[in-house]
Amino acid sequence: MYGDLGNKLVQHAKRTQNLTHLPPYQTELVRNVAHEVRDLDKYTKSILEQLGDSFDPNTDQATACTLTVSHLAMRRNKRCLLAYHRTRTDKLEELVWSGSDIADLAGQQQQRAAPGGAGANVSGMNGDGASSSLSPQEEDYMRQYSDLLAAYKGQWTDIDLTGSLEPPRDLFIDVRVLKDAGEIQTEYGAINLTKNSQFYVRQGDVERLIAQGYLQKLS
Amino acid sequence: MGYYDVDEILTEAEKIPCTFNLTCPDLGYLDNNPSAPLKSGTEVSLPLWLAELLALPIPGSEADSAYATIELPPPLSQEVVQALKADPRAVPLRDQSAHFYSLATRMLDLFDEKELTAVLRKTFAVRAGEIALHARKGATGAGGGTAEDKASNLGVGGAGEEFLRGLDEWERRLFRKAHDGAKSGKEWMDGVKKH
Numbered sequence: 027m028y029g030d031l032g033n034k035l036v037q038h039a040k041r042t043q044n045l046t047h048l049p050p051y052q053t054e055l056v057r058n059v060a061h062e063v064r065d066l067d068k069y070t071k072s073i074l075e076q077l078g079d080s081f082d083p084n085t086d087q088a089t090a091c092t093l094t095v096s097h098l099a100m101r102r103n104k105r106c107l108l109a110y111h112r113t114r115t116d117k118l119e120e121l122v123w124s125g126s127d128i129a130d131l132a133g134q135q136q137q138r139a140a141p142g143g144a145g146a147n148v149s150g151m152n153g154d155g156a157s158s159s160l161s162p163q164e165e166d167y168m169r170q171y172s173d174l175l176a177a178y179k180g181q182w183t184d185i186d187l188t189g190s191l192e193p194p195r196d197l198f199i200d201v202r203v204l205k206d207a208g209e210i211q212t213e214y215g216a217i218n219l220t221k222n223s224q225f226y227v228r229q230g231d232v233e234r235l236i237a238q239g240y241l242q243k244l245s
Numbered sequence: 246m247g248y249y250d251v252d253e254i255l256t257e258a259e260k261i262p263c264t265f266n267l268t269c270p271d272l273g274y275l276d277n278n279p280s281a282p283l284k285s286g287t288e289v290s291l292p293l294w295l296a297e298l299l300a301l302p303i304p305g306s307e308a309d310s311a312y313a314t315i316e317l318p319p320p321l322s323q324e325v326v327q328a329l330k331a332d333p334r335a336v337p338l339r340d341q342s343a344h345f346y347s348l349a350t351r352m353l354d355l356f357d358e359k360e361l362t363a364v365l366r367k368t369f370a371v372r373a374g375e376i377a378l379h380a381r382k383g384a385t386g387a388g389g390g391t392a393e394d395k396a397s398n399l400g401v402g403g404a405g406e407e408f409l410r411g412l413d414e415w416e417r418r419l420f421r422k423a424h425d426g427a428k429s430g431k432e433w434m435d436g437v438k439k440h
Binding site for chain 2: 027029033036037039040043084087088089090091092094095098099102105106108109112113
């Protein structure tokens, strides 16, 4: 039945809404739905060509009905495709705002300097083999959206728009290093973050590293 | 609500019983028989997105003629309505349809059923009260809810579990909101006491 594949796609979207992470992009399913639309379009065109100008929907109701059904199926598929992608881009935007890196999502531990206060020098491997859960277009979208957000945030240098909304209890906190994060520069000099070591640092300096999972806050 | 609304799209996938009013040579596949024509009078179940528009009167022809005639789907059958009349809380709506209310709303756009409307309105009101009760219980832990219960999505154990399993999507959202609201309220109160 036409539209069944599109329905599957929307069910994926529904599941995605309740997840915190983004499940893999359904490349195959999207391609098949698009294919279905193309087939229906071809079919519709061939009918219309056969009939030529003499086609009158009022006298030839059976054909009119067939065409209506194909048209509705195409329209339905379009809506399913758009809703699926919209759900995912909404999620991506949410992830960008919460400070996720595109590299984290792609499942790659890429070397990447954290923007903001902590100029972290993160050491890691380039895991090119890991498959990304984003489509290439989505990666592009996320990158550009991150740039957009960075540009927007850049207007207010004294406020971190993506910072925590919880007021801090103390300026300084104890943190434990979960993963080697290299050396970071703070107002009080450089700290070398090696795994399993513990530090008493200013919260603002390490907030991003905590969000990225390099450090753990000790209460 | 809207074009991109996933729940609305899934509602439109619900099957509606249709009877075709004309013979269509090329539509046999709708009746799982692509080689044969779809005869006039054939009964098929079609998704709402298709059925709804096939049931509209054909423009330019005589009144009340359409490609197909539709009926109320099984979730809104007399049996279900009778059961709802007897006790709204005893019917697992989810087993009828995961989008029970939104399906009903869409169908009532097409059918003028005053009695059904009244039954559904009462059903929702009665069940909403029950949902609120369970949501509070789960959030405050007064109903013997353990930490594990609270961690799960539906934070209630025991007797209410079966009722909560039978909630449709709309009711689930309501439950979650009521639950989260009560929980946040409690957390805030605890915070106030501490400082």
